[in-house]
Amino acid sequence: MIAKRIVIGLCLVWCALGSVGAAAVQTVTVGSKNFGESYLLAEIAAQVLEAQGFRVNRKLGLGGTLICYEALKNAEIDLYPEYTGTLSQAVLNLPGNPDRTQINQVLADQGLELLAEYGFNNTYAIVVRDEQAQQLGLRRIGDLHQQNLTAAFSHEFLQREDGWPGLAQRYNLQQPIKGIEHGLAYQAIADGAIDVTDAYSTDGELQRYQLRILQDDLGYFPEYRAATLVQTSASPQLRQALAGLHNMLDESQVQALNGKVALQGQSFQQVAADFIRANASRLGLSEQDTAKIETLSGQSPWVGQLWGHFMRHLQLTGSALFAAIAIGLGISLLVYRRQRLAEIVVYLCGLMQTIPSLALLALMIPLFGIGFLPAIIALFLYSLLPIVRNAITALANTDPTLVRVSAALGLSGWEQLRYLRLPLATPAIFAGIRTAAVISIGTATLAAFIGAGGLGEPIVVGLSLNDTNMILRGAIPAAVLAIVVELVFAALERRVSPPR
Amino acid sequence: MAWRQPMTEIDTPNDSAVGFHQVSKSFGALTVFEDLSLTLPKDQITAIVGTSGSGKTTLLQMINGLERPDQGEVEVLGRPVPYENLESYRRGIGYAVQGAGLFPHLTAEQNVTLVAKLVGWSEAKRRSRFLDLLKTVDLDEDVASRLPRQLSGGQQQRLGICRALMLQPGILLLDEPFSAVDPITRLGLYESFEQARQAHPSTTVLVTHDLREARRLAEFMVILDAGEVVQSGVPREVLANPATPYAERLIESQLS
Numbered sequence: 001m002i003a004k005r006i007v008i009g010l011c012l013v014w015c016a017l018g019s020v021g022a023a024a025v026q027t028v029t030v031g032s033k034n035f036g037e038s039y040l041l042a043e044i045a046a047q048v049l050e051a052q053g054f055r056v057n058r059k060l061g062l063g064g065t066l067i068c069y070e071a072l073k074n075a076e077i078d079l080y081p082e083y084t085g086t087l088s089q090a091v092l093n094l095p096g097n098p099d100r101t102q103i104n105q106v107l108a109d110q111g112l113e114l115l116a117e118y119g120f121n122n123t124y125a126i127v128v129r130d131e132q133a134q135q136l137g138l139r140r141i142g143d144l145h146q147q148n149l150t151a152a153f154s155h156e157f158l159q160r161e162d163g164w165p166g167l168a169q170r171y172n173l174q175q176p177i178k179g180i181e182h183g184l185a186y187q188a189i190a191d192g193a194i195d196v197t198d199a200y201s202t203d204g205e206l207q208r209y210q211l212r213i214l215q216d217d218l219g220y221f222p223e224y225r226a227a228t229l230v231q232t233s234a235s236p237q238l239r240q241a242l243a244g245l246h247n248m249l250d251e252s253q254v255q256a257l258n259g260k261v262a263l264q265g266q267s268f269q270q271v272a273a274d275f276i277r278a279n280a281s282r283l284g285l286s287e288q289d290t291a292k293i294e295t296l297s298g299q300s301p302w303v304g305q306l307w308g309h310f311m312r313h314l315q316l317t318g319s320a321l322f323a324a325i326a327i328g329l330g331i332s333l334l335v336y337r338r339q340r341l342a343e344i345v346v347y348l349c350g351l352m353q354t355i356p357s358l359a360l361l362a363l364m365i366p367l368f369g370i371g372f373l374p375a376i377i378a379l380f381l382y383s384l385l386p387i388v389r390n391a392i393t394a395l396a397n398t399d400p401t402l403v404r405v406s407a408a409l410g411l412s413g414w415e416q417l418r419y420l421r422l423p424l425a426t427p428a429i430f431a432g433i434r435t436a437a438v439i440s441i442g443t444a445t446l447a448a449f450i451g452a453g454g455l456g457e458p459i460v461v462g463l464s465l466n467d468t469n470m471i472l473r474g475a476i477p478a479a480v481l482a483i484v485v486e487l488v489f490a491a492l493e494r495r496v497s498p499p500r
Numbered sequence: 501m502a503w504r505q506p507m508t509e510i511d512t513p514n515d516s517a518v519g520f521h522q523v524s525k526s527f528g529a530l531t532v533f534e535d536l537s538l539t540l541p542k543d544q545i546t547a548i549v550g551t552s553g554s555g556k557t558t559l560l561q562m563i564n565g566l567e568r569p570d571q572g573e574v575e576v577l578g579r580p581v582p583y584e585n586l587e588s589y590r591r592g593i594g595y596a597v598q599g600a601g602l603f604p605h606l607t608a609e610q611n612v613t614l615v616a617k618l619v620g621w622s623e624a625k626r627r628s629r630f631l632d633l634l635k636t637v638d639l640d641e642d643v644a645s646r647l648p649r650q651l652s653g654g655q656q657q658r659l660g661i662c663r664a665l666m667l668q669p670g671i672l673l674l675d676e677p678f679s680a681v682d683p684i685t686r687l688g689l690y691e692s693f694e695q696a697r698q699a700h701p702s703t704t705v706l707v708t709h710d711l712r713e714a715r716r717l718a719e720f721m722v723i724l725d726a727g728e729v730v731q732s733g734v735p736r737e738v739l740a741n742p743a744t745p746y747a748e749r750l751i752e753s754q755l756s
Contacts, residue, residue: 404597407566407586409614410586410587411618419603419614
């Protein structure tokens with residue numbers, strides 16, 4: 001009943017919005033990377049825009065900086081939350097610790113622009129227990145000097161150039177250190193097993209475990225100030241609507257919001273909506289605006305979402321597989337008689353298989369953008385090999401005696417194919433299609449990284465939240481789908497195969 | 501289109517059905533025939549005998565164009581083999597091989613009648629021709645719907661011969677079709693084959709390494725040794741008077 005009312009309510013609001021702002025409605029596509037804070041910041045931006053009458057298309061959880069950046073450059077998305085340090089270090093390779101103005105000078109060449117900062121810096125941080133810090137009077141990283149404390153750092157931090165080696169040198173720290181898995185570090189420091197570790201300055205766990213960030217008074221860590229990255233061509237209306245995000249959050253506020261998602265299990269939508277309602281005036285929103293958020297953030301239950309993801313997944317793999325069957329078999333029929341050419345074709349298809357899936361997806365962005373189409377094309381390329389290899393092998397290796405007899409009986413090349421080679425190759429061709437189907441169902445979970453949706457979406461969100469339940473909501477249906485498809489194809493294969 | 505008609509109507513002045521004129525053929529470095537000339541009589545069974553590697557099968561396959569000579573000409577029923585139009589040409593030539601070579605995914609009837617279907621025979625015509633052929637090779641009607649793997653070797657071989665005879669070809673090429681079955685079955689096959697041929701006489705070329713078989717079935721005989729014809733003639737006379745040491749050894753090893 002409630003769900004029904006919400007749906008009806010949504011429809012009414014939708015109609016109302018449609019009729020009021022029909023002429024002025026601007027559609028904005030909001031992206032995010034695949035970790036919790038990025039989802040949250042993007043969701044806040046999205047809801048702030050919706051509150052001001054924009055129509056928002058969400059492409060959240062894109063697979064990393066490269067994919068987001070390329071997607072924005074290619075106008076597949078209109079904005080996403082980015083960090084100054086990430087842009088200067090990982091994308092633009094700028095020396096030193098440039099600020100937003102300096103970064104924008106370089107970004108202008110790419111047609112991109114970083115808007116005003118949200119107000120917080122999410123950088124590496126060295127943390128200790130608050131209680132111990134008070135006892136020992138620890139305030140700055142330099143205070144660790146000469147202290148007899150157990151330090152353990154994540155393996156990545158120990159390896160990175162801008163991690164421990166440089167830090168120890170800058171602050172002249174010499175104590176013995178250990179490596180620790182980042183996921184275990186918080187529990188270990190809370191239990192007193194270790195005293196010092198590395199963290200991200202906006203992690204929700206910092207508040208939960210009452211940890212203190214030691215000041216980086218020598219300015220060793222680059223700054224990772226979050227802000228909205230847009231195209232320089234972004235409209236004045238859009239810039240105006242996002243202006244309220246300037247200085248909206250400090251580190252402790254972000255920690256609290258991250259904690260609500262990561263530790264209390266609230267949805268991004270809920271946390272974003274609560275935050276916006278509580279800070280409406282600061283964000284430049286009227287009561288009328290925030291009222292829209294209340295209704296818009298009403299979430300459909302996850303079972304309903306699952307159905308959508310499932311259908312999307314079927315669409316993705318179905319289209320890719322269909323194309324791979326049609327084109328793969330077509331190519332096989334054209335080349336199977338020419339051994340050299342057939343080898344080259346199989347080799348090329350194999351080459352596709354060796355490109356890591358994320359890299360292939362990233363390569364697609366300049367060509368096909370993000371979303372459904374590039375995902376299908378990538379899945380199609382991955383499906384080709386098993387289909388083409390099986391088809392060519394089976395068609396080319398028909399029993400030579402039978403081929404000779406069929407020729408001697410006066411069968412034309414086409415008739416030999418139709419009455420001899422194809423029927424005998426059918427089981428192998430089907431086995432290839434079956435393999436391709438299972439591969440593409442599995443690989444399609446990665447399509448969520450380029451905003452194509454499907455069962456990968458709960459997996460990607462779940463991974464970023466470390467939420468096993470959510471991961472399983474994508475992984476189990478995907479596995480079940482793979483098994484069902486396998487069985488269906490096995491049954492089909494028995495029907496179409498010649499009797500044995 | 502003329503090749504689809506029974507070819508026995510085409511007359512050749514010298515009464516030869518197949519002529520090899522100065523034919524040379526090699527596979528890479530291996531020369532099989534060099535300057536071979538040979539004619540085979542019309543409407544008779546010719547046996548080509550010789551040891552393995554003597555070129556028997558290649559000779560046979562040059563008749564239906566499965567192999568093409570490097571030099572020289574192969575003439576069949578007065579015309580050179582039409583390499584640009586082999587499909588309809590081959591439909592006028594029956595072909596049966598050792599092990600029958602039936603398509604494993606088709607029933608006995610589908611195997612025998614496939615080509616008739618492709619050239620447009622009606623179902624009724626195919627069915628009645630098929631049943632006639634089953635009778636002449638002593639097979640029961642109930643094999644019709646079976647797959648090759650459900651049939652004995654002898655049954656498969658009989659069906660292979662039926663398939664070769666289906667379109668009433670003017671020429672019949674047999675590549676050791678009787679050699680993969682046991683001796684008793686083989687005797688039965690000979691009888692069936694002779695019945696079938698009586699019902700529909702044709703120029704027949706039989707490749708075999710079995711001289712008893714040649715003596716039993718053939719009216720003309722050719723002994724091949726490393727691509728050369730060392731002797732030819734009526735089997736009884738050839739076997740009684742071997743012309744070369746090779747022919748003598750061949751005959752002695754099997755018939756003495």
